[in-house]
Amino acid sequence: MKYSNPVLFSDYSDPDAIRVGDDFYMVASSFNHVPGVPVLHSKNLVEWELINYVLPTLPFGKFNAVRHGEGAWAPSLRYHGGKFYCLIPFPDEGIFVSEADDPRGKWSLLRPLLTGKGYEDPCPLWDNGKCYVVFAFAKSRAGFNSRLAVFETDEFLKTPATRYAFVYDGHMQNPKIEGPKFYKKDGMYYILAPAGGVSSGWQTALRSEKIYGPYESRIVLMQGGTDINGPHQGALVDLDDDGQKWAFLHFTDMGAFGRVVCLEPARWENGWPLFGEISEPDLPGEPVKEGEYPVDIKTGVKFDPDDSFDSPRLSLKWQTPANPQEGWYSLKRGLKLNCVYHAEQSLSDLPQLFMQKICYRSFSAKCRCKLALKEDGDETGFVVFGKKYSYICVVRQGGNNYLEIRKGEIGGKEDETLCRSQPYADDYVTFQLSAGFENPNLLSYRFTFGGSAFTHRFYAAPGVWTGAKIGVYARSSNERSPGSALFGFFRVTEKR
Numbered sequence: 001m002k003y004s005n006p007v008l009f010s011d012y013s014d015p016d017a018i019r020v021g022d023d024f025y026m027v028a029s030s031f032n033h034v035p036g037v038p039v040l041h042s043k044n045l046v047e048w049e050l051i052n053y054v055l056p057t058l059p060f061g062k063f064n065a066v067r068h069g070e071g072a073w074a075p076s077l078r079y080h081g082g083k084f085y086c087l088i089p090f091p092d093e094g095i096f097v098s099e100a101d102d103p104r105g106k107w108s109l110l111r112p113l114l115t116g117k118g119y120e121d122p123c124p125l126w127d128n129g130k131c132y133v134v135f136a137f138a139k140s141r142a143g144f145n146s147r148l149a150v151f152e153t154d155e156f157l158k159t160p161a162t163r164y165a166f167v168y169d170g171h172m173q174n175p176k177i178e179g180p181k182f183y184k185k186d187g188m189y190y191i192l193a194p195a196g197g198v199s200s201g202w203q204t205a206l207r208s209e210k211i212y213g214p215y216e217s218r219i220v221l222m223q224g225g226t227d228i229n230g231p232h233q234g235a236l237v238d239l240d241d242d243g244q245k246w247a248f249l250h251f252t253d254m255g256a257f258g259r260v261v262c263l264e265p266a267r268w269e270n271g272w273p274l275f276g277e278i279s280e281p282d283l284p285g286e287p288v289k290e291g292e293y294p295v296d297i298k299t300g301v302k303f304d305p306d307d308s309f310d311s312p313r314l315s316l317k318w319q320t321p322a323n324p325q326e327g328w329y330s331l332k333r334g335l336k337l338n339c340v341y342h343a344e345q346s347l348s349d350l351p352q353l354f355m356q357k358i359c360y361r362s363f364s365a366k367c368r369c370k371l372a373l374k375e376d377g378d379e380t381g382f383v384v385f386g387k388k389y390s391y392i393c394v395v396r397q398g399g400n401n402y403l404e405i406r407k408g409e410i411g412g413k414e415d416e417t418l419c420r421s422q423p424y425a426d427d428y429v430t431f432q433l434s435a436g437f438e439n440p441n442l443l444s445y446r447f448t449f450g451g452s453a454f455t456h457r458f459y460a461a462p463g464v465w466t467g468a469k470i471g472v473y474a475r476s477s478n479e480r481s482p483g484s485a486l487f488g489f490f491r492v493t494e495k496r
Helices: none
Strands: 002-004 016-020 023-027 036-042 049-055 076-080 083-090 094-100 111-115 119-127 130-137 147-154 165-169 181-185 188-195 202-208 216-222 234-238 246-253 259-269 272-275 290-292 329-331 335-338 354-357 363-372 379-385 388-397 400-409 416-420 428-439 442-449 456-459 469-475 484-494
Touching: 016 076, 023 076, 049 083, 049 094, 076 119, 083 119, 094 119, 111 119, 111 130, 111 147, 119 181, 130 181, 181 234, 188 234, 202 272, 216 272, 246 272, 259 290, 335 469, 363 379, 363 469, 379 428, 388 442, 469 484
Parallel strands: 016 234
Antiparallel strands: 002 290, 016 023, 023 036, 036 049, 076 083, 083 094, 094 111, 119 130, 130 147, 147 165, 181 188, 188 202, 202 216, 234 246, 246 259, 259 272, 329 335, 335 484, 354 469, 363 428, 363 484, 379 388, 379 469, 388 400, 400 416, 428 442, 442 456
């Protein structure tokens, strides 16, 4: 059976993955989006299912408001002593850990491992009854980057660290090195890490006889003549208990589509890991366009972006850009979004945006909404969200409803109204979107209201460290409006 890259065409940035028995699990960055730190499951490293989140909410009060690009960065996942451990960095607060007996179940509350600004990308390694954590530095907070460090804690990750030691300086050979993953094989310590930048870099392997180094380095995967850029942060995964079969997951940056996940064949030779297509043993590999399933199992599992809102709980596919608050929504005969007060006209900092990731190159989306806008300033709509965004909405003013198309940008001024209809008297509105792949970084789209000719075309833009997202919302400029919007379905159809 053959797969094609990317194996996961959706924005799961900074993936880390492990095998436990016959199952593979993955975690990824979620930044300020809630729930945080998605947990995915696979039987073959090709077909993935979203099964849970580590964080139902983000643990710091500031995330009750929208904090673009902050939050949970680049987590790691490991299994030790019958427990799953997820290490999660918050760039302004430090490195924390959560644990679970079952990745599908409840994860523990976060506890600190290293507090302070600028720490990112932690990954643990157990050795001689202790746990060692390698991590990198965010220049925006720490004032420097291109260095890796290690701190020590106890086997059960209960004891916070008070100091760390630098183990590698990449300024000369591997600038911007980050995202380290810790491994031990055949008595040697290995750190796998991307360097050179998200879209222009490469994968580096470091190895040493001692956990604190010194480490020698080798570039093991680079873009070469392929269109898979980076190739950036990822995970080396063993496929059997004998350590004879391996695979490597990493992300590649596709602009508005996000940081999608690719799968590479992997092998060990002369004490070094080799990834992708190898033309010469002494040269770095290049990403493959396609390959054989690393495990001879096909499950047929795939993402389903559709939602009929007939469950008592909101589907895992939906996230909000801030911690959800009571009263935002209810699920009964559909998704009822209440017109919750939001003082700013701009949509960029609206916390009650219900959004999901894009998972197709070209697609159409459609959702039908029953309007119950009661007061002037009540509003509901459908958005394509990124650093620059646009949306279609129904807004109530002067006792009438109007259809509008608007655009805005994060950090910009008030959103611009591009066009407005005559008064709209129907009780229902159908929001529609047609989106088309133009190149690996460009997604064009066009909004319509049902069959109306009231349309506008835009280009999607990535968010802050994320791809563009699509979703719905309701809000009001009145503090106690009884208005609402009831969404009966949300359908996304791939266009081939």
